[in-house]
Amino acid sequence: MEEKRPFYGWNIVAGSFLILAMPFAVIFLSHSIFLRPVTEALGFSATQFSLVFTIVAVSTAAVSPFMGKIIRKYDIKYVMALCGAIVSISFGVLGIAKELWQFYLLSVVIGVFATGITQIPISYIITNWFPSEKKGVATGIAFAGGNLGAFCTILVISNLMPKIGYEKCYFILGSVMFVVTIAISLFVIKGKPSDIGQLPYGTKETTINVKINKDEEEVTGYTLAEAKASPVFWIYIVAIVLLGLVFAGVQMHIPSYMQSVGYSLQFASMITSLVSIMGILSNVLIGMLLEKAGIKKGMLIIGVFMTLSVVCLLFGKTVAFAILFAVIFGAFIAIASMGPSYLTSEIFGKKEYGTILGIVIMFFQLGGAIGPTLSGFIYDSTGEYTITWVIFIVLLIVTFGTFLFAINLASKKRIVKDNVKHM
Incomplete structure (x- = not known):
């Protein structure tokens, strides 16, 4: 009797974790x-350098x-390896850029090839290995x-930068991105369970018929044409754009805001790091919340707390509110990274x-392109971030209200899974 091999899907999760720990984390x-270091050294304005994030x-x-x-047509591990190499080299070359056009040109290259090493391929692979059970x-x-x-x-860069530039x-x-992405893409990533003779998580391999039925179940859902013909899709897209706008607008300006109200670079880095620490837990907690409570209740809870976090940011001159912002915002920030992929599925x-998902990520990134530039423009125009945070509070309410409307409409049209119907 052939010995049953351990389920490889958790190796995929570990490899995805490491890949997202570098190119995705560093770039986005x-x-x-x-x-601030680049603008001070080269004389760019906040708006001008924020355009790098936008590009x-x-x-x-x-x-x-x-x-x-x-990624559906070619072997995904080679696509990821190639894209990872180009992104890593381009990001390193930013260190010798001195003119704005050089930063902008490299940003185009980074943005184009980042699609092949971050959210889209990782979400696609995870969904293949975990189509339902344990997906969150x-x-x-x-x-x-x-x-x-x-x-x-x-943590590392904020301490190194004053010493080495x-x-x-x-x-x-x-350099670190290059090593990690190439190694994981080529030696760990497997696009589908069938690539190594396994079945998705939760599938019982009892008979050939069961396997066939499972394969059929895995490809149920909407085609792109069917999705685009549904009003649910476009309502959902509005919410996705707003989500990208608000989260990028806040995320990219946390260090700058903290320093603008009088805190040191070290304190600003500490607040940003605290957001990231909470975010480590956030991803697992958000996944469990959406699975256990359902996407309707889950999104309502997330929306309430995210709005509260930006309210705290308004009072960020007080240390207690700055820390409270970081804790709350970080605890629910995962909805911006894993939300589009999970909700779309x-x-x-x-x-x-x-x-x-490619279309959804496109709109998410368009929102993300507007957010940092909007924050930078308002800061350059007013010298503070107060108006920005008020605008984002209003937009957060609209964002999650729109998500709930799309989910309710989807439930009525029976295109959402049972976890919505039974809430």
Whole structure:
């Protein structure tokens, strides 16, 4: 009798965790630590350098729909390895950029190829290995890598930068990203359980017929055309755009805001690190919350606390409120990293999940492109962030209200799984 091999899906989760701990964390979560050092050294304004984040987001958005198709057509581990190499080298080269156009050009390259090493391929792989049972937990653990990577990056770089300069910090991060992404992509990642003769988590391999039925079940859901024809999709997209706008607008300006109200770079880094520490736990907790409470109640709870966190930010001049913001915001921040992939899978199914997720990520990144630039523009115009936080509080209420409306409408149309129907 052939010995049953251990389920490889948890190796995939661990590998995804490590990949998201570097390129995703560095590019999308902790790059803001470079904002003030670079602008002070090279004479750029906050708005000008914030456009770097915007260009990355726009480039990622533009390519996302195509990446959703590419990862279904080609061996995903080679796509991830190639994209990881290009992103890593380009990020390291930022260390020798001196002109704005050089930062902008490299940001285009980073954004284009980041689509092949971050959310879209990781979400696609996790959904293949965990189509239903434990999907929230597996997704949460994988995306927790982003927060751990951000925490470590901010902790190390904020201490190194004053000693060796931001230029060498770019080189160091690019080198580490290169090693991690290439090694994990080529030697750990397996796109589907069938690639190594296994079945998705929770599938019982008792008879051939069961296997066939399971395979059929795994591809149920909406095609892209069917999804785009549904009003639920476009309501959901509005919420996705707003989610990206608010989270990027807040996330990328935390260090700058803390310093603008009188705190030191070390305290600003500590607050940003605290957000990342809480975010490590947040991914698993959010995954469990959405699985146990259902996406309707789960999103309501998340919306209430996220709004409360930005209210605390309004009073961030007081140390207690600054810390309270970091704790609450960090505890629920995972909805921005894993939310789009998890919600898209729950609402629209697996039939063309990669392609639909590519469109969703495109709109999410478009929102993320607007947020940091909006925050930088308001700060440059007013010299403070108060108006920005008030705007974001209102937008958070609208964002989660829109999500709940889309979920309710989806439930009525019976395109959401049973966890919505039975709430």
